[in-house]
Amino acid sequence: MAAQFKHVMLMVPDVEAAAKFYSEGLGLEVKTTSSAWAELDADGTTIALHAAREQSQPSNSPILSFRVDDIYAAIQTLESQGAYVEGDVREPSFGKVAAVRTPDGHLVSLLQPAAVSASS
DSSP, X not given: OOOOOOOEEEEESOHHHHHHHHHHHHOOEEEEEOSSEEEEEETTEEEEEEEOSSOOOGGGSOXXXXXXXXXXXXXXXXXXXXXXXXXXXXXXXXXXXXXXXXXXXXXXXXXXXXXXXXXX
């Protein structure tokens, strides 16, 4: 039997605060939440938040990547939720990208794809 992917899990010190961050900051739907566990829907992928018993090391956690329509508006919303931008917003050929550190220390990548110009 092949393994079946279930969810991406992040260890966090405060599950309810983390669920609020992802819900209010990125608009993810909270499927379930308690003081020890939460699940959020990220466009069909479940992000699970698990209460950390000890200080977690978010630098070793997965990087969650999100496509946004307006990177600066997304950054402003996330900063209002306690996040901060690491470095500058970069503008490679495929769009604008930014690295944002969550209040728990996890890294979130934001991508605003480059506008596609209409061909004549």
